[in-house]
Amino acid sequence: MSDTEQRVRAIIAKHLEIDLDKVKSEAAFIEDLGADSLAIVELVLAFEEEFDLDIPDSETERIRTVQDAVDFISSHLPRGNG
Amino acid sequence: MFDLQGRVAIVTGASRGIGRAIAVTLARQGAWVGVNYARNAQAAEETLAAMRAAGGDGELLPFDVSDSAAVTEAVDGLAARRGGLHIAVANAGIAVDGLLLRMKDDDLARTFATNVNGALYLARASVRLMMKAKWGRFLAVSSVVGQTGNVGQTAYAASKAALEGAARSIAREYASRNITANVIAPGFIDTDMTAALPDAMRSKILEGVPLGRLGSAEDVAAAALYLASNEAGYVTGQVLNVNGGLYV
Numbered sequence: 001m002s003d004t005e006q007r008v009r010a011i012i013a014k015h016l017e018i019d020l021d022k023v024k025s026e027a028a029f030i031e032d033l034g035a036d037s038l039a040i041v042e043l044v045l046a047f048e049e050e051f052d053l054d055i056p057d058s059e060t061e062r063i064r065t066v067q068d069a070v071d072f073i074s075s076h077l078p079r080g081n082g
Numbered sequence: 083m084f085d086l087q088g089r090v091a092i093v094t095g096a097s098r099g100i101g102r103a104i105a106v107t108l109a110r111q112g113a114w115v116g117v118n119y120a121r122n123a124q125a126a127e128e129t130l131a132a133m134r135a136a137g138g139d140g141e142l143l144p145f146d147v148s149d150s151a152a153v154t155e156a157v158d159g160l161a162a163r164r165g166g167l168h169i170a171v172a173n174a175g176i177a178v179d180g181l182l183l184r185m186k187d188d189d190l191a192r193t194f195a196t197n198v199n200g201a202l203y204l205a206r207a208s209v210r211l212m213m214k215a216k217w218g219r220f221l222a223v224s225s226v227v228g229q230t231g232n233v234g235q236t237a238y239a240a241s242k243a244a245l246e247g248a249a250r251s252i253a254r255e256y257a258s259r260n261i262t263a264n265v266i267a268p269g270f271i272d273t274d275m276t277a278a279l280p281d282a283m284r285s286k287i288l289e290g291v292p293l294g295r296l297g298s299a300e301d302v303a304a305a306a307l308y309l310a311s312n313e314a315g316y317v318t319g320q321v322l323n324v325n326g327g328l329y330v
Binding site for chain 2: 038
């Protein structure tokens, strides 16, 4: 697992207050991990802060699973980060 | 009761009048209070001095509430320095009075820019930090005029009524994060804003106040303290009228 992926999973576990081992790649935030729409916004804010990113609302809607988040963040990391 | 130790607050328009009284009251109860003002630095210093005289403390935050970027920067800065933000009071307001027939586009725009947009900018910047704290109190100071309407105050009344709809929505949207949003609607309060009225109009208004006196800024601040406190945790989306019975 990449460093980025580990950081993403740690943020998800912390913000959704769940065990890290529940944060599986295929897990969907709302259906599987008990997130509501505000929690998704909180997660996105946390990702933006942690990775120094700006995630537009249109992208937020597409981030449905843990893997979606990892993929989005990995492909948008600013140079020299992670 | 109403202990605010450890809380970080911001009050807009806190250099004078109701805003100053709210800032002093929150500081007296232990909150660190960001004292926002737009222009009157000397008056804001007096607010800070009054807070310190009351045993509290805080800092000055000069910015124009109608400047979205400035609001966000000030709120984020305060939270970064003090480790969070818990209480936000949207008090800054202007009254551009006159018959609607005579109101300029700019009069309407300025009224809404400060009274409505300013409150929403503050709320937007604050709830984000309140979500992090898992505790928050958003208050907006409206006016009895938002409920009754008033000749010569169409724009002002509309802007104040707007705050009620905003607070009800914020109340619903962030309830799950332990954030409440409420409105205080003062009646005829003895401040610079009302001192500008002619004596004849003042006595006419007083006839309609069952409690028979003007309200004080401290009357309003006491209501703000309650709504900002832990004790008011089950009160959200409400309008608390502090008007001496002027409108019941």
